[in-house]
Amino acid sequence: MRTTLTLDEDVSAELEEVCRSRGEKLRIVVNEALRAGLLALKQKPPSDHQRYRTLPVSLGKPRLPDLDDISEVLAVAEGDHRP
DSSP: OOOOOOOOHHHHHHHHHHHHHHTOOHHHHHHHHHHHHHHHHHSOOOSOOOOOOOOOOOOOSOSSSOSOOHHHHHHHHHTOOOO
16 A cells, blocks of 8 residues: 655654665565564553552641631741740
8 A cells, every 4th residue: 555644753754764764665674663663562560559648637626726826827827826
């Protein structure tokens, strides 16, 4: 089958390098690369992905019951809070 194929510059350069190093024609290298790529695309991705879990940790009793009073929060953060 004859077809026209537009390649990105980086892909073209890689193909030319492989052709030179192997002393093979572009047609042979392209077909081999496509076969290998298609085989890789057909394979399922590895299923060894682990599920990540974050375990809960108690941080203790909060210093402030709520954060609605910003001036109080800033006073505690700056060490100026007097109960």
